[in-house]
Amino acid sequence: MIIQEYDIIVIGAGPSGIAASVTSALNGAKVLIVDSNFDTGGQVYKPPPDTFQEIKKNYSTEIKIQKYHKKLLEEHGVHIALEHTVWQVSKGFQIYAFNNRNKKISWKCKTLIVATGTYERIIPFPGWTSPRVIGLAASTTLLKSHRVLPGYNTIVAGCGPLLAVVASGIIKAGGHVKAVIDLNGPFSWFSSISSMLTNPSSLIQGIGWLKDIIFSRTPIYFNSIVKEVINHKNELEINITKINSKGLINTENIIKINADSLCIGHGLIPSLDILTILGVKKFFDFQSASWLAKTDKYFQTSVNNLYIVGDGAGISGAVPAYEKGLLAGHSASLNLNFISHKYFQRITKKIFVKLKKFEKFGKSMAKLMTPPSGLIQNITDDTIICRCEDIKRGEIEKAIKSGAIEINQLKAWTRCGMGPCQGRTCEDTIARIMADHVGDRQTVGMFARKMPIKPIPMDCAVGDFKYEDIKKVEEAPL
Amino acid sequence: MIKKTRYDVVVIGAGIMGCTTALHLAKSGMSTLIIDKGKICREASGVNAGTLTIHMTRAQLIPFAIKGWELWMNTNKWLGEDIEIVKTPGLCLAFTEADEELLVQRSKERIKQGASIKLISKKEALNIEPSLSQNIRMAAFCEMDGFVSAYKTGLVFSKAFNKIGVEVIENEKIEIVENSDKFFVLKNIKNNFFVEANNIVLAGGVWLEEMLKWFQINISIKCLPQQLIVTERVNKILNSVITIANGKLSLKQFLNGTVLIGGGWPGLRDMKNDKFETIHENFIGNIQLACYSIPALKTSRVVRVWGGLEAETKDAMPIMGQIPNIDNAYVIGSFHSGYTSGPYVGYLMAQMILGNEQKNQNLFSLSRLL
Numbered sequence: 001m002i003i004q005e006y007d008i009i010v011i012g013a014g015p016s017g018i019a020a021s022v023t024s025a026l027n028g029a030k031v032l033i034v035d036s037n038f039d040t041g042g043q044v045y046k047p048p049p050d051t052f053q054e055i056k057k058n059y060s061t062e063i064k065i066q067k068y069h070k071k072l073l074e075e076h077g078v079h080i081a082l083e084h085t086v087w088q089v090s091k092g093f094q095i096y097a098f099n100n101r102n103k104k105i106s107w108k109c110k111t112l113i114v115a116t117g118t119y120e121r122i123i124p125f126p127g128w129t130s131p132r133v134i135g136l137a138a139s140t141t142l143l144k145s146h147r148v149l150p151g152y153n154t155i156v157a158g159c160g161p162l163l164a165v166v167a168s169g170i171i172k173a174g175g176h177v178k179a180v181i182d183l184n185g186p187f188s189w190f191s192s193i194s195s196m197l198t199n200p201s202s203l204i205q206g207i208g209w210l211k212d213i214i215f216s217r218t219p220i221y222f223n224s225i226v227k228e229v230i231n232h233k234n235e236l237e238i239n240i241t242k243i244n245s246k247g248l249i250n251t252e253n254i255i256k257i258n259a260d261s262l263c264i265g266h267g268l269i270p271s272l273d274i275l276t277i278l279g280v281k282k283f284f285d286f287q288s289a290s291w292l293a294k295t296d297k298y299f300q301t302s303v304n305n306l307y308i309v310g311d312g313a314g315i316s317g318a319v320p321a322y323e324k325g326l327l328a329g330h331s332a333s334l335n336l337n338f339i340s341h342k343y344f345q346r347i348t349k350k351i352f353v354k355l356k357k358f359e360k361f362g363k364s365m366a367k368l369m370t371p372p373s374g375l376i377q378n379i380t381d382d383t384i385i386c387r388c389e390d391i392k393r394g395e396i397e398k399a400i401k402s403g404a405i406e407i408n409q410l411k412a413w414t415r416c417g418m419g420p421c422q423g424r425t426c427e428d429t430i431a432r433i434m435a436d437h438v439g440d441r442q443t444v445g446m447f448a449r450k451m452p453i454k455p456i457p458m459d460c461a462v463g464d465f466k467y468e469d470i471k472k473v474e475e476a477p478l
Numbered sequence: 479m480i481k482k483t484r485y486d487v488v489v490i491g492a493g494i495m496g497c498t499t500a501l502h503l504a505k506s507g508m509s510t511l512i513i514d515k516g517k518i519c520r521e522a523s524g525v526n527a528g529t530l531t532i533h534m535t536r537a538q539l540i541p542f543a544i545k546g547w548e549l550w551m552n553t554n555k556w557l558g559e560d561i562e563i564v565k566t567p568g569l570c571l572a573f574t575e576a577d578e579e580l581l582v583q584r585s586k587e588r589i590k591q592g593a594s595i596k597l598i599s600k601k602e603a604l605n606i607e608p609s610l611s612q613n614i615r616m617a618a619f620c621e622m623d624g625f626v627s628a629y630k631t632g633l634v635f636s637k638a639f640n641k642i643g644v645e646v647i648e649n650e651k652i653e654i655v656e657n658s659d660k661f662f663v664l665k666n667i668k669n670n671f672f673v674e675a676n677n678i679v680l681a682g683g684v685w686l687e688e689m690l691k692w693f694q695i696n697i698s699i700k701c702l703p704q705q706l707i708v709t710e711r712v713n714k715i716l717n718s719v720i721t722i723a724n725g726k727l728s729l730k731q732f733l734n735g736t737v738l739i740g741g742g743w744p745g746l747r748d749m750k751n752d753k754f755e756t757i758h759e760n761f762i763g764n765i766q767l768a769c770y771s772i773p774a775l776k777t778s779r780v781v782r783v784w785g786g787l788e789a790e791t792k793d794a795m796p797i798m799g800q801i802p803n804i805d806n807a808y809v810i811g812s813f814h815s816g817y818t819s820g821p822y823v824g825y826l827m828a829q830m831i832l833g834n835e836q837k838n839q840n841l842f843s844l845s846r847l848l
Contacts, residue, residue, distance in 0.1 A: 412629035471763035476725025
């Protein structure tokens with residue numbers, strides 16, 4: 001296996017990762033940016049593949065930004081490793097990845113900048129694992145990159161700005177949105193407008209989304225949730241009901257709507273997998289109801305020369321993510337003596353001003369994405385929580401009663417979180433359920449993260465080998 | 479919160495040995511408390527491969543492993559709970575001439591100690607386990623094999639303790655043990671935790687070295703951080719437990735389809751955070767051996783790699799019995815393949831404390847290491 005060395009490696013080629021790489025390269029560092037997707041852009045600026053010629057010509061703002069960002073990377077000599085999945089990061093920043101042709105590669109760096117973004121939160125309900133029920137964030141990938149509609153008749157449900165993004169995206173692409181089901185009320189949207197005013201471009205974008213939805217006369221159900229989905233042969237029967245401000249179902253009235261697809265999501269969770277493996281200190285952030293890494297104001301973690309940028313450092317959206325990347329890039333360059341302290345002070349001062357301004361809007365949007373804690377109480381005992389291992393709420397409750405008050409003990413006793421998603425899908429829900437019994441999320445804790453960071457194909461990991469090639473170890477005593 | 483100020487017995491260390499000892503003592507009527515610095519069965523006893531194989535057991539410990547195996551197969555009788563046990567045959571493979579020699583020699587030693595192992599040809603082995611590699615030359619066969627879902631150990635003991643009335647205190651690290659004439663006082667001053675015990679059992683696995691210092695006993699206990707690997711769920715490819723002649727591989731498929739790969743390949747123990755770290759080359763070596771033995775494994779994906787800490791004394795033999803010169807204080811641990819023999823040696827320990835066990839009294843005595 002060839003090992004290449006870099007000053008700085010950035011994992012994740014979204015806006016923050018790109019900003020960090022370009023800045024560091026501009027400051028003189030030898031930089032590599034790694035991403036598992038086929039192109040740069042991350043989730044927000046995810047482009048269609050090159051083979052989609054016609055669409056690529058028809059530039060959207062997002063594609064324009066993606067192209068501009070990629071040009072920046074190339075112009076500043078940042079090495080780009082696309083279609084590479086990082087599966088292990090060891091101390092001293094040795095990074096192991098495999099590409100889409102199952103070839104292994106390893107790099108080493110002095111500074112590691114993690115820009116792996118977030119993953120999606122879906123609070124389970126009966127039927128959520130049915131085919132044609134997909135996440136809101138996943139739907140944006142379908143719409144933006146794959147250029148496929150989720151269905152002919154779609155219901156869009158959950159909370160936060162992605163509701164409007166997905167609904168408007170479907171309508172624009174010629175699809176039909178049967179209804180939008182919003183956890184929040186209209187009031188919480190209006191209260192976010194004040195922060196939108198600080199950022200005119202976001203405001204215009206937001207108004208655009210709402211315009212699409214209102215003009216298409218899509219019914220919007222506020223303060224409502226999907227109570228259950230029943231999977232019929234060609235159709236989903238979606239039962240909708242009202243909730244109170246705590247998230248609890250407060251009525252027996254149910255509205256039934258049939259559709260062939262449901263896009264649903266309850267916000268985003270910062271991805272801390274790599275950081276946890278490297279032993280970074282974390283804290284539970286009550287505002288966003290998620291764990292975050294402790295960092296300095298330049299996003300350096302408690303482990304020297306390890307940074308977290310973008311939404312992974314706290315959700316505030318793509319625009320501030322870029323500024324976070326710039327700050328980390330400069331701080332990393334300073335630590336490696338590529339720039340002077342004076343220059344660093346001067347340049348970062350300006351970035352902080354911008355970041356503060358952009359974050360206002362992003363943070364108010366993030367607030368809309370945080371589901372109320374009571375929502376968890378609506379989950380019935382026979383609802384699947386861990387979909388990899390088919391573990392239902394009832395089994396989790398039983399294990400808690402038997403004495404599992406810490407999430408890793410619960411994992412061992414029930415197998416929840418042991419499957420191929422490595423706990424990413426169910427951890428938040430399980431922790432919320434446990435916190436209801438134990439009192440707080442700190443006592444419940446987080447799933448221990450182990451390598452591989454992503455499941456690695458065995459044939460790729462073992463490579464071509466003969467019996468003689470296998471490492472010799474001391475034989476077991478007799 | 480504990481219910482009493484003094485117990486007939488306090489066991490420190492809630493792994494398989496401590497738990498079985500506590501269980502049997504409580505059954506005999508003693509008021510019993512078990513304390514752990516972490517959660518019940520969350521160290522070696524909860525994270526090991528759960529292999530109940532005779533092919534990997536040290537020859538001298540075979541009689542204990544056989545008794546342990548029998549107890550595992552009937553947990554209902556002594557634990558009052560069912561644990562997910564699968565009884566399968568075990569196959570130990572040889573790939574080279576040197577392997578064959580080793581396999582023959584090791585099997586002989588094990589047979590001498592009472593294991594019913596027989597050597598079989600490649601063809602016979604492939605009949606039992608069709609997914610075996612064509613590269614094998616011969617195998618050793620043992621009817622007595624199988625595995626437990628080790629991660630559920632804590633759950634079944636918790637339930638059993640609830641029924642029998644063993645009190646459990648988790649997350650309490652005992653830091654001081656004082657020995658008055660008639661009883662012991664166990665303390666964690668910072669947490670304001672005090673408890674008195676008429677009898678005390680140290681069952682702290684790799685932490686025994688530290689614990690024995692309470693009684694001014696200094697012996698060295700090596701900590702072997704051992705690597706375990708699990709795949710995602712795959713179609714059924716294994717009917718048996720697979721091991722190899724030199725003992726550096728164990729392979730089996732759980733009922734849910736995941737394949738667990740072990741064999742005691744070393745990792746690193748980060749002492750500061752008490753975390754296990756994988757050694758990259760050892761991860762690759764371990765899975766290469768697994769794929770070489772069962773080629774179909776190559777189409778699976780590895781989902782998780784973790785470690786368990788095995789304790790080893792200077793002569794790699796166990797400790798079990800009274801602590802020299804300290805009345806009513808006992809120690810148990812450092813059994814190689816201790817998870818298999820655990821239920822039996824825990825039972826023996828309890829019998830010793832109750833004064834019912836003479837035969838094995840001095841077999842694994844601590845004094846030999848002083």
